[in-house]
Amino acid sequence: RVVNDGGSSIIERRFDWGTTPSCSDGWTANVSVSGNYFSYYLGSLNPGTTYYFRAWAKNSAGWSHGRVLSFQTTSCTYSISPESKSFDSSGGTGSVGVTTESGCEWTAVSNAGWITITSGSSGTGSGTVNYSVSENTGKRSRTGTMTIAGKTFTVTQEGKPQIAPTLISPANKSHQTCSITFQWNSVPGATKYRLYLLIPGHSDWLYDETASTNYSYPPTIIGEYHWKVKAYVNGNWSDYSEEWTFYFDGVSAPTLISPSNGSEITELRPTFQWYSVSCAECYELQLAKNSSFTDMVRDNLSIHGTSWQLDNQDLVGGQTYYWRVRSSLPIGYWSDIWHFRVSSNHPPNTPSTPSGPSAGYVGTSYTFSTSATDPDGDTLTYRFDWGDGNISSWGASSQSHSWGSTGNFCVKAQAKDNQATSSWSSCHYITITRNHDPELSSGDVSPDSGDTSTI
DSSP states (O other): OOSOOTTSOOOEEEEEEESSTTOOSEEOOOOOEETTEEOOOOOSOOTTOEEEEEEEEEETTEEEEOOOEEEEOOOOOOEEEOSEEEEOTTOEEEEEEEEOOTTOEEEEEESSTTEEEEEOSEEESSEEEEEEEOOOOSSSOEEEEEEETTEEEEEEEOOOOSOOOOEEESOTTEEEOSOEEEEEOOOTTEEEEEEEEEOTTOOSOEEEEESSSEEEEOOOSOEEEEEEEEEEETTEEOOOOOOEEEEEOOBOOOOEEESOTTEEEOOSSOEEEEOOOTTOSEEEEEEESSTTSOSEEEOSOOBSSSEEEOOSOOOOTTOEEEEEEEEEETBBOOOOOEEEEEOSOOOOOOOOOOBOOSEEETTOEEEEEOOOOOTTOOOOEEEEEOSSSOBOOSBOSEEEEEOSSOEEEEEEEEEEOSSOBOOOOOOEEEEEEOOOOOOOOGGGOOOOTTOOOOO
8 A cells, every 4th residue: 555645646556576576577557446555466376486576656756666575375286086997888977086275276188088077177276077988889998088287087998898698597588486596608708797687666777796607596576577697808898688587476375284273272482383385495474463464473584494483472361363474585475374362271380390219129119299380270180200101190299100120210290280281390310229038048047956847
C-alpha cells in the first residue's frame, strides 16, 4: 500500500520481480487497487526457488518504489498409487491417486489409444485420475502407459484366446436327481478353468475356478440351472463355451420309521429314525408343535445318517409334536408329516444300586433289595437282572436268586410304574464259588476203647 502519496494523487501502480535482488526478470502491468492496497497474482513459478519483488507507485512527479522483499516457492514432489494395473481381455476401469504438496500443479495424459482418461486430466495438489481400458479383441496381450504428474503408470491387458471349452455333462436340457459333476473337454495350454452357474430364481451368475476339467456340485434348489465355462491360456481368458441348461428334479422324499405316526411315547428325548434315500449325503429334520411348522422345536439340522436323538431339551408331557425329514445335500422333497404325543406320565427315577452280599456259594439263594422314586407318585414294581442271563419277573423291591455256576456277577435293578420303565441301576457285584465239604485223614479219627468197629 502507498503510505505517502507525496502530496499528489497516485496514477499508476506496478511490481517488478526476479530471482535476484535487482528484480529484473519481470515488470507487471498497472494493477488495480482495493482500498489503500494493491496486489498482483504471479503464476507458473519454479518450485524450490527464491523470488524477489518490490512495489512501485507513480504520481505527477514520477515513480517511487518500496524496499525489496523475497519469498521461496515450495519444492513439489509427486507420487502415484498404484503404479500399474492388469486387465483381462474384456477391459474395465481404474483410478490412480496423485499425492503432492498443496499448490503443486500436474497433468495426466494417455500414451495409448486404448487407454482413455475419463476425469482428472490435470489438477493442483493431491487428486485422482480415472481411466478406462477398451476390450482387447486380439489374441496377444498388450502394454500401454499414462504419464501422470511426470510419473509413468503402466497398464497390461490380456489377449483373448481363440479356443473355448466344449461341455460334456450334465447333458444339455437333461433332468438330474443326484449331486452334479460338471465335465468339459480340456483346452490345450489351459492352466485353469472358470465355471459359471446361474441357479434357479437368481439373475447373477456365480463362478468358481478349478484346475480340473470336472467339478462336483450338490444342488441346493430344485429348478432349472444354466452353466458355461471359460479357459485360462497363456495369461488370457477364452471366450465362453456354449451355455447349457439342466433341470434338477430333487432327491426323493424319505420314509419315516419312528416315532410312529399317531403314537404316544414316554421318552422326553426320543430318537427319530427314517429310511435312507438314494443320493442323499445329508438330511434336514424339522420338529414342531404344529403341522404348519411355524412353532418350531428344532430346525435347520444337518444330520449325517438316518437317525437323530433330541439333544438340547426335554419334550413336554401331554403335547403333540410333528416331524418331517428331507435330503438337504443335495436338496430333496419333504417326507410325509408324522405326529406323536408325549405321555403326561413320567418314568420312574433310576433305582438305587441293589444291596446284598458280595460273595456266596453255588446253589445258595441270596436276597437283594433296591428302591426308587416316581415323579408322579405312582406305585412301582421292580425286576432284577442277575447277571447270569436271568431276569426276574416284576415284583417287590426285595427278591432272591441262586446261581448255578461260579463267577463274578453284576446284579442290577429296574423300576416300572403303570406305563413307563426307568433306566437300569448301577451294578452290585457278587462272587460265587463252590462250597467244598471238609476233608478228614485216617489219623484224625480212631475208635475209643470199648467201641465196636466193623471192617
